[in-house]
Amino acid sequence: MEFPSYVGSMRGRSFLNTNDFTRDEIEEVLRASRDLRERFRHRMPTPYLSGKTLFMLFYNRSLRTRNSFEAGMFQLGGHAHFLSPQDVYTPTLPEDMIPYQTESIADVARVLSRYGDAIAIRIYGDAAKWHIGRGHRVIQEFAKWSSIPVLNMEDDLYHPFQALADIMTITDVALNPSGKKFVVSYAYSGGLKPLAVPQSCILIGTMFGMDVVLAQPKGFELEDQVIRACRENVDRYGGSFTIVNDMRTAFEGADFVYPKAWSPKVFFPPHNGRVDKEGAVEYQNRFKDWICNQELMDLTNRGKYMHCGPADRGQEVTDDVIDNPRYSLYFEQAENRLHVQKAVMSMVLG
Amino acid sequence: MEFPSYVGSMRGRSFLNTNDFTRDEIEEVLRASRDLRERFRHRMPTPYLSGKTLFMLFYNRSLRTRNSFEAGMFQLGGHAHFLSPQDVYTPTLPEDMIPYQTESIADVARVLSRYGDAIAIRIYGDAAKWHIGRGHRVIQEFAKWSSIPVLNMEDDLYHPFQALADIMTITDVALNPSGKKFVVSYAYSGGLKPLAVPQSCILIGTMFGMDVVLAQPKGFELEDQVIRACRENVDRYGGSFTIVNDMRTAFEGADFVYPKAWSPKVFFPPHNGRVDKEGAVEYQNRFKDWICNQELMDLTNRGKYMHCGPADRGQEVTDDVIDNPRYSLYFEQAENRLHVQKAVMSMVLG
């Protein structure tokens, strides 16, 4: 069987953040994703990773990520291990080691590198002690010690496979995304949520030359280095990047809206001296009016509604929006997770 | 490779209750099961579901069901995901949603439908809040929203794959089950148990024209709609259906006996205003003499002992009965679970 040319085209590379790749490389991922989607819809065999093993380490729960990686690996002829930290000896950064309960990431990464072909990790929130960036450091530590590719299944800074699925979904609707208005907006939730999705969204939007608008209440600023990277993307790839503090202004004339909750970073280290969950919840509870509803959708340019899932219905979005197939790309985004992940795995492991 | 004609013969159908199918359809399942058993015993390859993915969602623990579905799927060339509700975001009925912990079944079913080929669910008892019928509603809700087949791995009303294994085991022993006396009897256990197994047993027995006798103490009545369905089966398929309140009478001349614990429904909603576990345990503790022993087996027509497993030894049955190969079909029933499940999966997913 002849394999498509993308199989193995990025052999050995880790995937921690979309912005570590060029736009050309990301476009190759999307081409591979569409090819794999076609083959999946016709249930054609795609044994590009035959005999290959993926170790999936979930510090946080997951529906889409776990099932799309596990099914995707199998559809490519490989096999994925579902690992909970407590099933193994909780791979841990040097400063967090607890005798007899944890094992250093350095050791775990080197052992797994001897048995299989890639390591995928999800870690944010409580699992990363709400010290923003610590989850990402865990994944970087795995990448440092591993001799096989490391895949970021969402940490406390980035969710790169979600961003890939999102740009695939956008370019399914708008063949050329340049000049399309893409609104990434805060939306209310009572829960504590990481910055990963909005940060990866604005990074991928600016990489594709879109007119990206970030809408957020004061106090919900994203990380400085991400904002800087977005501005650099605009310089390199065109389009624009604007920050506004009002949902209505943002939604006017929008082609794509992505209303999604995150929690205000100023209540958490390193931006705060301590983890102040109560303070964060109390603060974000002032913004219950940041909900995506019919009235806001009416302001858009027949805009499409997007969300990574699971959406907090009645808080982030009303049912009539998320369940309206005229607006909602919710299930298309979820499906595309499968295809983009199979594409990247085929490219880095094939 | 030429596939047997049963592969794909019921493509796309869900399997929630044996009585949703005709006797002809169930007999086709049994023929497929026997064919697959032969192939398994000779370890012949059966790649009828090559590349197909089954999502297994276990709200309750399981030995037979989990291992027979997971191994069965693999033996057919497919792959099964083992999902605990807490690993994903606890798929939940609309009225039971808890923000940030649960996700609506409607959303979970539609997402998984994009990634793979079938969803199997086990839910009863505490997981269904001991509101009898709520577990079945969870599975119906999955079936409503899923675009791929849904399989009932035991809920609080039905255990259809157990019933298939049971009728396969019965027809292994008695080629023609018509006119054979099949006793489904209450047997004591101190634990709280759902109605699923006895209800599916009397449904399958009456579908196969057996003389089905349900033996139970007062207060252990099964659900009215199941009793009605059994009477309709008798009208349609012949045989008889009788309810008695005495184990000895029931066992006299029996060809097959199935002594199995369940808990009295009158202590639980919707038959009671509240969940009264203590009341149920106290009531069922009056019936410790409902135990299947040698003396009772002597009343039968060289009858066979059956149980879905795990049996509560010393409560439901004495060791000398369950461990006596002259009587006991215990391990044959367990084995046949594998074969009937592979048959149904081949038929609905192939």
Next chain:
Amino acid sequence: MEFPSYVGSMRGRSFLNTNDFTRDEIEEVLRASRDLRERFRHRMPTPYLSGKTLFMLFYNRSLRTRNSFEAGMFQLGGHAHFLSPQDVYTPTLPEDMIPYQTESIADVARVLSRYGDAIAIRIYGDAAKWHIGRGHRVIQEFAKWSSIPVLNMEDDLYHPFQALADIMTITDVALNPSGKKFVVSYAYSGGLKPLAVPQSCILIGTMFGMDVVLAQPKGFELEDQVIRACRENVDRYGGSFTIVNDMRTAFEGADFVYPKAWSPKVFFPPHNGRVDKEGAVEYQNRFKDWICNQELMDLTNRGKYMHCGPADRGQEVTDDVIDNPRYSLYFEQAENRLHVQKAVMSMVLG
């Protein structure tokens, strides 16, 4: 495809303790292991267990064992189920049964034997109630009732696959291990640890005619029957077996050192009337100077450092020893776990 001659060469045998096999048999395992290692390094297909299922039952957590068995089974064309006792109904010895929570090992073993091809178990410490030998009895009980091979993934007496990986690693370095000095030494850890690794180490060393030195403080004696078996190995296979109470003496001129913690058996049944964890910890805390460091390594004959992992860094060993590639075989041992397990599985299941 022609399979290598070792596939199926020990069909049907269980693997509970290396000393149940002859040296010739173990050497055949090592030849098969090296063949499989070569094929793995060149990513050649090895479908020797195509369609075969392994049931892995982990009463204790694991990184190396779980991932090497699961990946190994997949690399051989098979599939491994990851089972936690609480996911099934906690398979249990007759005397430990708890109604409605446990199921007898006799029943579990016979059911699983109908679905697949081998059962692997890990059980020691709390899971075996710290009654030394009870974990091994659990595995023996599985082997008694199972009609398919049973594999010991570490119990409270033996860790045979670790011993195979260790002797493979030793014979990678020293083609002929006869006459090489192999030191198995107590090393401090604050945690409670089973006797399995040191006992399997001295058994495999004496089987290969090495000059085995067991170094331990008073009170850390290993089980009498293991010591006797080591002396019988010396009679049969040559070499020597010595016990000393001093780490320095032991390390002098050593070719291989294996400093590893275990807990003093005299605080646990059957050697003590009750489980006295506090007494054990207090006693072992007197031996914090039993740590493998640079100074001790300097006494050896350019000796190699070995450990089964995970090592308690700063207690059992200093970082400069375990991380020094001149000394340390730590990751080679971990890797060889994969190859020896694939070899044994190919031989007993093929």
